[in-house]
Amino acid sequence: MAYETIIVEIEDHVALVKLNRPDALNALNAQLLTELADAMGAAQKNDKVRCIVLTGSEKAFAAGADIKMMSEKSFTEVFTEDLFGPETAEISRVRKPIIAAVSGYALGGGCELAMLCDFIIASDTAKFGQPEVNLGVMAGIGGTQRLTRAIGKAKAMDMNLTGRFMDAEEAERAGLVSRIVPAKKLMEEAMAAAAKIAEKSMISVMAIKESVNRSFEVPLQEGLLFERRLFHSTFATEDQKEGMAAFVEKRTPQFRDR
Ligand code: CAA
Helix, strand or coil: CCCCCEEEEEECCEEEEEECCHHHCCCECHHHHHHHHHHHHHHHHCCCCCEEEEECCCCEEECCECHHHHCCCCHHHHHHHCCCHHHHHHHHCCCCCEEEEECCEEECHHHHHHHHCCEEEEECCCEEECHHHHHCCCCCCCCCCHHHHHHCHHHHHHHHHHCCEEEHHHHHHHCCCCEEECHHHHHHHHHHHHHHHHCCCHHHHHHHHHHHHHCCCCCHHHHHHHHHHHHHHHHHCHHHHHHHHHHHCCCCCCCCCC
């Protein structure tokens, strides 16, 4: 598929996916979401790719779902087409890690898209918010669900009910972002984090992603059992033998994803 609203570059083992609707601050319209889901699926299938970085522009990661696209839609239309459902489900099925590198606005669907990723590295200019309430609607891609799990009820209610923005420092304190870096260093840091992940065994990496995500779905004892059984299963891999032998022999492991 040829893309018009995103740019995909593969650098070594990292797929860099850049949202590219600068005139609309990367607002998520149907075309962008279709292209993004396609690019994520392609990165999942591409054996060369071991980690994905999703980013926007310096001014905006994404300023939300495209309000102009949505403004004339009826209930029947959005319900029947399951607006935002299929594409976001496809992105959440990607088993390789996805890092969101967020600079500027990450609002509404933009904040939700960042939360669909596995962790968020924010520039010191990042601003997060769920301002859908100002439009007479509400969040629809996880702003009341993933955000609540990330930052707790008090702040999630505050963000969703008032529509206020959270700066990078507050977002880091609240647990929404994993680290803050100066705006100029954002891409360097995000790509370095991705390269570090790309060095690991893909079996460990995918199992970790699956296990952390499982913690949101199941009670603690079930999650702990799931984790322990996955941990046990890593002992069936060559990479476990290699990783532990390399530690004992004081050398760098050479993982082969086996
Ligand atoms: N949808 C469509 N177009 C958008 C947009 C959006 N979400 N956000 C910005 N744009 C467009 C503007 O309309 C403008 O285009 P024109 O020049 O053609 O008028 C262009 O991007 C630049 O925007 P501004 O002139 O508004 O830039 P600014 O710097 O003055 O303000 C902003 C930036 C505070 C982010 C402001 O654009 C804004 O408030 N945007 C909307 C944010 C929002 O409400 N997001 C939630 C959307 S609903 C949603 O996401 C639902 C969901 O959960 C699934």
